[in-house]
Amino acid sequence: MPELLRAAxxxxxxxxxxxxxxxxxxxxxxxxxxxxxLGGVFGGIGARVAEQASKPVVAVAMAPAEFQxxxxxxxxxxxxxxxxRMISFKYVERAPDDWEAQxxxxxxxxxxxxxxxxxxxxxxxxxxxxxxxxxxxxRQVGLMLDEAQMPPLPxxxxxxxxxxxxxxNLSQKRAxxxxxxxxxxxxxxxxxxxxxxxxxxxxxxxxxxxxIAAAVRIDAMFLGKxxxxxxxxxxxxxxxxxxGAFAIAGLSSGGLTxxxxxxxxxxxFLALGFIYFAMNYLLFGAVFLGIGAQASTAREVQTxxxxxxxxxVLIFGVASTAVGSPGSPEALAxxxxxxxxxxxxxxxxxxxxxxxxxxLALAWQALWVGLILWASARLFRRSVLKSGPQxxxxxxxxGWASQDRRRRIPD
Amino acid sequence: MLRQAQHERIGGASPGEFAVEARDLVxxxxxxxxxxxxxxxxxxxxxYGLLGPNGAGKTTTLRCLLGIIDPxxxxxxxxxxxxxxxxxxxxxxxxxxxxxxPSMHARxxxxxxxxxxxxxxxxxxxxxxxxxxxxxxxxxxxxxxxNLSKGMAQTVQLLGTxxxxxxxxxxxxxxxxxxxxxxxxxxxxxREQAAAGATIIFSTHVxxxxxxxxxxxxxxxxxxxxxEGSVDDARGxxxxxxxxxTRNADGPWRSVIPAGAERRPGEFQxxxxxxxxxxxxxxxxxxxxxxxxxxxxxxxxxxxFVTIAxxxxxxxxxxxxxxxx
Numbered sequence: 001m002p003e004l005l006r007a008a009x010x011x012x013x014x015x016x017x018x019x020x021x022x023x024x025x026x027x028x029x030x031x032x033x034x035x036x037x038l039g040g041v042f043g044g045i046g047a048r049v050a051e052q053a054s055k056p057v058v059a060v061a062m063a064p065a066e067f068q069x070x071x072x073x074x075x076x077x078x079x080x081x082x083x084x085r086m087i088s089f090k091y092v093e094r095a096p097d098d099w100e101a102q103x104x105x106x107x108x109x110x111x112x113x114x115x116x117x118x119x120x121x122x123x124x125x126x127x128x129x130x131x132x133x134x135x136x137x138x139r140q141v142g143l144m145l146d147e148a149q150m151p152p153l154p155x156x157x158x159x160x161x162x163x164x165x166x167x168x169n170l171s172q173k174r175a176x177x178x179x180x181x182x183x184x185x186x187x188x189x190x191x192x193x194x195x196x197x198x199x200x201x202x203x204x205x206x207x208x209x210x211x212i213a214a215a216v217r218i219d220a221m222f223l224g225k226x227x228x229x230x231x232x233x234x235x236x237x238x239x240x241x242x243x244g245a246f247a248i249a250g251l252s253s254g255g256l257t258x259x260x261x262x263x264x265x266x267x268x269f270l271a272l273g274f275i276y277f278a279m280n281y282l283l284f285g286a287v288f289l290g291i292g293a294q295a296s297t298a299r300e301v302q303t304x305x306x307x308x309x310x311x312x313v314l315i316f317g318v319a320s321t322a323v324g325s326p327g328s329p330e331a332l333a334x335x336x337x338x339x340x341x342x343x344x345x346x347x348x349x350x351x352x353x354x355x356x357x358x359x360l361a362l363a364w365q366a367l368w369v370g371l372i373l374w375a376s377a378r379l380f381r382r383s384v385l386k387s388g389p390q391x392x393x394x395x396x397x398x399g400w401a402s403q404d405r406r407r408r409i410p411d
Numbered sequence: 412m413l414r415q416a417q418h419e420r421i422g423g424a425s426p427g428e429f430a431v432e433a434r435d436l437v438x439x440x441x442x443x444x445x446x447x448x449x450x451x452x453x454x455x456x457x458x459y460g461l462l463g464p465n466g467a468g469k470t471t472t473l474r475c476l477l478g479i480i481d482p483x484x485x486x487x488x489x490x491x492x493x494x495x496x497x498x499x500x501x502x503x504x505x506x507x508x509x510x511x512x513p514s515m516h517a518r519x520x521x522x523x524x525x526x527x528x529x530x531x532x533x534x535x536x537x538x539x540x541x542x543x544x545x546x547x548x549x550x551x552x553x554x555x556x557x558n559l560s561k562g563m564a565q566t567v568q569l570l571g572t573x574x575x576x577x578x579x580x581x582x583x584x585x586x587x588x589x590x591x592x593x594x595x596x597x598x599x600x601x602r603e604q605a606a607a608g609a610t611i612i613f614s615t616h617v618x619x620x621x622x623x624x625x626x627x628x629x630x631x632x633x634x635x636x637x638x639e640g641s642v643d644d645a646r647g648x649x650x651x652x653x654x655x656x657t658r659n660a661d662g663p664w665r666s667v668i669p670a671g672a673e674r675r676p677g678e679f680q681x682x683x684x685x686x687x688x689x690x691x692x693x694x695x696x697x698x699x700x701x702x703x704x705x706x707x708x709x710x711x712x713x714x715x716f717v718t719i720a721x722x723x724x725x726x727x728x729x730x731x732x733x734x735x736x
Contacts, residue, residue, distance in 0.1 A: 207510030
């Protein structure tokens with residue numbers, strides 16, 4: 001085994017066992033439960049609030065037969081459109097006189113949630129409420145009154161001929177699959193990025209860095225750390241996926257399977273998704289490791305993490321422009337830019353059937369992982385270990401004449 | 412046994428060759444020159460001391476030699492290669508700032524340091540257990556390093572430096588932080604390693620350690636090598652000191668006393684004249700000095716250091732017999 005890989009393996013093995021066997025890793029594993037639980041709790045509350053708030057109740061103070069007819073029309077429409085989008089009717093016995101006063105009284109009643117009152121009769125309907133003339137409630141009620149006054153006709157027997165996705169529809173849906181893949185990659189990398197920033201802090205604070213730097217190349221240390229973190233992350237993701245099997249089972253009734261088959265097929269798409277996650281992680285990891293290695297303290301790492309997160313979001317934004325138009329110049333540019341390449345290519349796998357661009361992209365990305373690691377290691381040696389000759393680019397033209405101006409180190 | 416095998420494996424180095432050579436090493440940190448043209452040669456199998464006050468450039472020199480940092484200019488050659496990391500498997504290094512992973516077990520910490528330098532992990536663990544037991548830390552082998560005392564942790568790190576049986580052992584201020592007993596143990600360990608064939612370089616600002624252990628030394632002051640050679644050569648820079656006590660206060664014998672001699676009540680102290688002790692003794696007897704006491708003492712390394720590096724550097728080194736075991 002080449003020395004670089006052997007040394008990287010030694011570092012990776014230490015880091016991986018130190019990470020996985022620590023108590024903190026348990027918290028890492030159960031971390032996704034917190035947003036799910038919070039989402040469940042607040043989502044439930046929110047849904048109830050939304051249900052109550054967004055479903056306006058319209059009181060109908062008309063003759064019982066008229067209310068009956070209106071209700072039938074409403075229910076028919078609700079089946080065709082969606083119950084969530086429909087107003088609800090509440091029957092109110094019509095006052096013998098002064099219908100307007102009755103409507104005002106209904107609206108003023110506390111705790112009824114009545115947004116509007118429809119009164120009068122089909123020949124001369126009136127609506128009262130805090131509404132504009134083009135309010136969706138007014139338009140819905142108007143449509144239903146229209147329909148309710150027409151004589152009922154027998155429903156036509158509409159015959160359905162299923163076509164396996166029209167071109168436009170299929171590409172739209174595949175774009176959605178690509179977008180979902182992109183988002184998954186982005187969020188997983190975003191969640192795990194913080195750990196990479198602080199990878200070298202342990203060695204620096206424990207002063208082991210000098211022992212390591214004297215024994216192995218810094219490239220090997222960076223490579224080892226990167227792969228240790230990748231393995232820890234993959235272990236975490238495997239546990240999350242396994243533990244979330246019931247959720248996947250839930251999705252199978254219409255979630256994941258409702259998505260159209262990606263252009264390269266599901267098995268290859270999932271395999272590519274896995275590989276692109278690894279590549280995305282390695283690319284960002286190499287950058288973050290390099291940036292984080294410059295920090296001396298945990299506080300500095302925290303300060304660095306915000307701009308780094310913004311940069312990730314920006315790159316995600318660039319990559320998302322490629323979804324839906326994988327052949328556009330923007331998409332090709334984003335695929336060529338190493339940090340957005342995995343995100344763009346995973347979306348491309350959903351939209352385009354060719355496999356060779358993926359092989360090309362993976363080779364390109366692997367090359368950049370190596371280049372970034374190499375540059376990070378050089379930067380670390382130069383700026384942290386203060387290794388090598390000190391050359392400032394703005395002094396390159398002046399030669400080495402500055403020797404006399406150098407100060408002596410004090411005793 | 413293993414070291415002998417390693418010698419055979421490395422092959423090219425014969426006993427007369429230098430384990431480490433440096434020529435005109437310069438290291439700048441911004442506008443500060445930490446190492447200024449250091450040249451030295453460490454023979455294979457020698458115990459070699461880098462002497463100098465704090466801030467003299469000893470650690471930076473060692474870091475350049477080991478390849479932790481590259482020099483701004485100059486050349487270095489370690490165990491036959493000018494890329495020191497290529498010889499890392501044959502080098503053991505104890506940095507001045509000790510560092511271990513606190514959560515690691517003592518045994519695993521040693522094995523990890525060996526693994527970094529190419530020793531298989533299982534073999535490293537086996538050797539670590541043996542070494543820990545030999546140094547009275549057998550019961551601590553499977554305890555986290557954070558539970559160890561500072562002295563124990565320092566021993567663990569030293570054992571990690573030696574676990575892969577290196578041919579070259581570099582120790583940066585190895586005695587600092589150790590009590591007198593452990594300093595003595597470390598001196599014994601250094602001698603054992605040297606007897607087994609390893610080359611040892613250590614830096615120190617305590618002259619007594621260098622005087623007791625080293626065959627060769629380099630005195631570094633202000634980033635420069637002020638002297639390089641054997642301890643005897645360093646002492647040879649000064650003439651022996653004569654202490655003379657006579658019964659007679661005056662007489663012809665006074666003509667042999669140098670003009671700059673230090674005079675104390677009833678006693679003279681001066682450098683032995685170039686001619687040596689015999690002419691001096693003859694002149695004293697012939698001149699009827701009435702010798703009561705006469706001693707000729709070789710100057711210590713401290714005196715030599717003062718002469719070579721200057722009073723300021725010597726003052727920065729501290730008392731002549733400091734922290735002596």
